[in-house]
Amino acid sequence: MKKLNFSIGKVPDQAVRIGTVFILGLVGALILRHHFLPESFGELGHYRANAIPGIKALPLHYAGWQTCGACHEDELDKKMAGFHKNLSCETCHGPAYDHAVVDPTASTPNVPRAREACLTCHGYLPSRPTGFPQILELQHNPMEPCIKCHNPHNPAAEQVAPACSGCHGEIARTKAISHHALLQCETCHTAPPEHKENPRQFLPKKPTNREFCGQCHSKGTQTSGTLLGVDLTSRDIPKVDLETHGNTYLCWQCHYPHYPEGK
């Protein structure tokens, strides 16, 4: 048998053989890589650059309020003047791209008229931020549809805001769902008339001592008749002993007077 001789110059046989295997492997790998690597892979990074146009071209469902306003100018103007000015039309009416962009006659967006639609945002939940307008479903005109009194495009009730809540709406809305809902602002605060013109120069008065709260909440105070303009009959007012309760702290250092049941 004849001995194979691959030697190149003085390079030893075994080195040539292993080099050959290495080059063949490299070539094979390059060919395999070419066949298995998808087109455009690695153009922008370790991924198929061609995937991006496909994702960009996915169908749209929400048109955006500007598109709605191009035809429904009246509704948009009304909305922009009221408390719902920052709401998108499609927040309540649902996705409307097909109606607004493709074909207005093809479909009509959803028009929610039920009480539940408003309660999604305006029903009381303790987790909601303080001051967000909320109602207690069972107390606020139960069973009546909200649209009877409120126009959803400009939802302020027809009644003008009373003097205090015009500026202190956040406090008023918090108080409205608290145990102190029936108290008037004037029960605890007296504001000089100039406060309306120069609110920071003429500040309203606030209670300054524990005894003020004690008029209703200390033990031994009256439980019937009227006090500070509130009818006390059949009202379950929590009573504490001012001598021992709460050490030397002022009441409002632990209890927020506009929402006293909150902990």
Place this chain on the structure above:
Amino acid sequence: MADKINRRDFVRKVVEGTASAVMLTVCGPMRSLANASEEAATEPSAPAYDATQHYYGMGVQIDRCIGCGKCADACKSENNVPREPFYFRTWVERYVIDAEREVHVDSPGGGLHGFSPPAAEEDILRSFFVPKLCNHCDHPPCVQVCPVGATFKTQDGVVLVDQDYCVGCRYCIQACPYGARYLHPEKHAADKCTFCYQRITKGMLPACVEVCPTQTRVFGEINGISSPLHRLMKMEEIQVLKPELNTEPKVLYTKLDGEVR
């Protein structure tokens, strides 16, 4: 003599093989370049979108969220996410910290249909809603673990999934520290928030930002000088979820409670 011919043949074959492989490798990208120019030629009216000019992020203002779930609902409508209550690209969590400082987190149906009042309101120390979504990390762990390169960070900073190329191995779902991914039951591919890439590349807002009634969600440019998000980053104290993981999220929270995980 036979030895020499052998060697010559061998060398020639090696050279030929290498040359053809090199040619194939070089021609591949050229072919795709040609395709790209064809595509560009067929769609001349398409608005030019330069991904290198953008870097997107989202702000979430916790103290504004009312937990209405409109964002989660809009996301499902816009992106055809299955309606079953365990597939979400974005969802809303309710945190309730009770008088014993126990933390209770719930998200019934992702918050899609709102929340019902908690059982014992008197025991609440504090409570708030936290909208969650893909954080579009600058160092995304999901991209790192993908064995085929089917998920990636684009030039504009959005983490996307190439659903035609995904093999559905679920590694990325395991790797995401925020639980922001799920396996799409019909496409059998990983799915996640894309910041509504089909919308933002056309200059529109993501669907969740569009419908949010209280501007809890703010979308914009992280590097841009004038965008609502940039203003938020300037004016507010910003926190991110799980900063200790160094994923560098681009979803930025304000007024985030320390109990939020």
